[in-house]
Ligand code: KIV
């Protein structure tokens with residue numbers, strides 16, 4: 001049977017940690033339902049102890065979004081765990097995610113705790129959380145900068161205390177696909193309970209490798225990927241879940257895994273997250289950016305017009321975008337110009353095209369894009385020239 005990969009969406013928690021993003025409770029509810037309908041297996045609805053509104057949002061989502069698991073975040077602190085327990089008391093699919101940092105820099109500079117103290121805390125907080133929740137996810141924050149042997153001790157402590165999901169966060173976007181894969185191999189070799197629990201990955205994009213790192217982890221044994229829609233999140237953001245879903249679809253041959261995501265709902269969801277977060281989608285953003293299914297240079301346009309697959313590895317329709325486009329500019333070739341003119345209703349012979357194309361080039365040299373209106377004006381100039389001669 002093909003391995004199933006779970007999608008854990010943290011748009012409403014880590015995504016909201018983006019500077020300037022503050023979703024209202026109402027928006028969180030709308031987004032949570034859309035993310036669940038897209039196919040996420042788990043939604044991290046918030047950090048209930050952080051604010052009254054976060055508490056209320058987690059509560060509302062937990063009660064109302066029932067086609068997906070709803071999880072609340074807690075530090076390894078009793079009052080945080082109690083807040084998640086209360087917020088999800090009426091949630092049919094409520095789960096908890098507890099974390100504590102394990103790396104030397106975090107232990108020394110932030111927590112002022114030695115290794116033994118961290119292990120004690122993990123045991124206490126996971127056991128405490130497990131009293132209220134059947135499913136407990138544990139994260140050793142900054143795992144990728146943690147001593148590997150200590151990471152194993154931390155993880156085994158959490159599993160023995162009742163965690164059934166272990167998340168490996170690359171909190172600062174520090175790792176790379178080779179190293180992350182090797183870390184997973186090490187965990188597999190040194191954690192006898194590896195196959196008893198779900199291993200998850202949570203990557204940040206500081207070096208632009210969040211998606212690649214998450215996918216490398218899947219190749220090496222992870223079966224849950226955490227991330228956000230449009231990759232929003234702290235600093236350079238999180239793994240963009242739409243990128244992971246598209247990669248798994250386009251490269252089924254390589255990843256050989258399945259997921260529940262309905263890719264065709266991606267674009268609509270991405271636009272909604274962009275609107276609610278007030279973060280425009282960059283034009284070159286993989287999968288959903290305005291330029292992703294647009295082809296401007298002559299060589300590309302020519303190939304694309306002959307067979308779309310020459311320059312598109314996925315169809316726009318597969319991610320919910322109506323169609324590709326071939327915007328005309330100074331690099332466009334005569335094939336694309338002729339195709340556009342035909343679309344606009346002009347019957348053009350190749351002899352005509354020889355005269356029209358130089359006029360097109362003059363216009364295109366002066367501006368970034370040649371619009372349909374510009375083409376009509378070019379045709380007027382051409383018709384005048386033809387009448388005169
Ligand atoms: O990046 C991180 O380490 C986190 C944890 C809370 C999982 O967001």
Ligand code: ZN
Nearest residue numbers: 014171202204
């Ligand atoms: Zn994070």
